[in-house]
Amino acid sequence: MAVAVVTGASRGIGRSVAVALGAAGHDVVVGYAGSPSAAEETVSLVREAGGRAVAAQADVADEGAVAGMFDLAAKEFGGVDVVVNSAGLMLLSPVADLDLADLDRMHRTNIRGSFVIAREAARRVRDGGAIVFVSTSVVGLQFPAYAGYAASKGAVEAMTLILARELRGRNITVNTVAPGPTATDLFLDGKDQATIDHLAKQPPLERLGQPEDIAGVVAFLASPAGHWVNGQTVRANGGII
Template structure:
């Protein structure tokens, strides 16, 4: 059997940038073969693949809508066809729209629910069916669940749903030797967080953590790598990764 066929295989959704890319590169550095999922930006996903390959890893970019079960089933099937199975699934794909609840556009709410909740459900369902023994599913919540900041009500509501399905799925997979956990980042220096915020606001938010800085995608990826690898006794948990901000 070749060395490549002995590698664990990870699917990382939203791997075209931010936390997804950092997670994909970190898992590849741990020796995993990585499927870098993208929704619309193939070029950026290919950049993730190129970075992994330049570092000596193995990766491929595959596109799909996380909320479309047929497209995601095809992505999982293609992964198995290429690499023999799936061991780790990291679902970083998500969108964030902010506004006070009383003013929130319901079309935007529905779109965010589709990606964040239905998308997580579709990915988790496929992971539950296909992850091999010793596998791990890692979903993404948010530290706003604790911070309760104004304008985050709709976004936090989607992540509350993610936490609920994550914690229950961990119990449903009894006997499978598969862990299921959620990572809940605090303010992290990604385009999703930084876009549209004045520097003064960014500096203030950074000052709230005892470590007095924003998180980085690499900070979050370290926790992903722990849950995907050595953290086998952590199961059915939400890990708040926020530098002590809450």
């Protein structure tokens, strides 16, 4: 039985990833930052999908808390085979108006947090496993007001192939999934309906992505079928460019 640690799993893409991995037969540690009730909802959904699950509260930028989350995986399920870092923070502003405190908050979660998760995963994931990060297609689309957020996620993409190469000899894959506009609270908050409708029309498929769309790509990369994909950033965005 494979064991997965999924951060940011109390809602949105992270929750859908946890459920998809549970349905694929994984035991899942549901990592969350601030909402125990939402995390327990995810635990219930994973169990309904057929997997075992426990919740673990951890700020991804706190190395002690992250180590504790991996310790829980080992205690409850025997180890870690898959790590998915879906935790993220998005604060939008034109560069000229960007509050540097907001920039620091994003970089703490999105860059430091990704490195803390990557470091623990590199130490703990069993040979043959998979590590998946979550970026954003805005790194390529470069929408106005997204500079701080895109910069923080660009760092995640830059790390991906390097970590894959550093894990040579252990049969561990490292990939990043970069969603386009996806119907999650993180994306929808603060946007008017006209903006949402405009973005939904951009891909040739003419809709927003759903969390389940992204979860399917992550589950593939975490599966034996996806194991030949390594060191890549996969833009799961319906064809928006």
